[in-house]
Amino acid sequence: MSELFTHSKFETEKEFTTSDNSRVDLAILKNENPFMAVEFEGSYKWMRSRVLYDAIKADREGFPSLAVVYPFKQRGLKNCWIFDFIENELDAEVKIIHPDEVPDLRQIFHGD
Secondary structure, three states, X not given: OHHHHOOOOEEEEEEEEOOOOOEEEEEEEEOOEEEEEEEEXXXXXXXXXXXXHHHHXXXXXXXXXXXXXXXXXXXXXXXXXXXXXXXXXXXXXXXXEOHXXXXXXXXXXXOO
C-alpha cells in the first residue's frame, strides 16, 4: 500500500497513534499533514460500528479521506444510515474498498 504514495511529499506510517491515543492502521501524510487514513477490517461482525468508529478517528485527527479495506461483500453496508451521518456530521470522505481495489486507491479518492 505504501508504494502507492512514494512521491517525496507523501509519508506513510503504520499503526499511527492519534493525538487522542487512538490507532489508525496506516496513515498517509502529505507534507507532514493528514491526507488519508486506511483501516484494514478483517471481520464482518459489527462492521457498521467499526466504519463509524474509523470515520470518527479519521475526522478527529484531521484526515479528509478514509479508506476501509474490507474483503467481504458489502450487503450490510449498502443504504446504511452511518454513511449519511458521516457525510453530514463529519469532515471525512469514507469509501469501503475491496483488497483488489487497493492499487486504484489514489484514483478512487482523488482521480490522481
